[in-house]
Amino acid sequence: MSPKQQRGEATVDLLLTTALRVYAESGQQGFTVNAIVAASGVSLGSLYHHFGSFDGLAAALYIRCMDQLCDDMVASLTRCRTARTGIRTWVASYLRFTRENRDIALFLHASAYSGYLVAHAEEIGAAKAAKFAAITDWLRVRVERGEIAALPAPVIEVLVMGPVTEVARRWLSSTYEIDLAEATRLLPDLIWRSLRPDQDGAEPRSRTTA
Secondary structure, three states: OHHHHHHHHHHHHHHHHHHHHHHHHHHHOOOHHHHHHHHHHHOOOOOOOOOOOOHHHEEEHHHHHHHHHHHHHHHHHOOOOHHHHHHHHHHHHHHHHHHHHHHHHHHHHHHOOOHHHHHHHHHHHHHHHHHHHHHHHHHHHHHOOOOOOOOOHHHHHHHHHHHHHHHHHHHHOOOOOHHHHHHHHHHHHHHHHHHOOOOOOOOOOOOOOO
């Protein structure tokens, strides 16, 4: 990589890191191009050079945050051999990531339906699909083996991600009172029960334990 390319990557990283900090400190109302330029020391022209627009920067930050969350979930999930352990770990890893990376989680939840991401919805969707491919493959194998209820992958994703994203949203909000530690203790088993293929909760006898 040439020195010019290295400087360009460093500038991109600085802008994205600063943008997240500005959002965490000032909220959506203070999340402006002028605030990011002032806090980073990077010129407005350089920001537009690298991202095309403020919306482009916001979309890039969203994808970066989503990548970090997905990489954490995928790493946790794909280490698991049994369906029960995998689903429970998937749930717990999302909530743990939320607790340990509050700024990232806040930006993801608050920005998901923001106007500045609309123009980049296709790009964001493609990035998410690429990251979730490993999770989809892991689920497909276990559905085929009869270890998870025979449901479409998008339905399984809703059953897992729906409750945990709502818990995270409420924990991040000042409107609700919710104990994240308690949710992390209770939700993994509750969500697994909605996905197990049997009625009595027994693991298939031929499966190995994690």
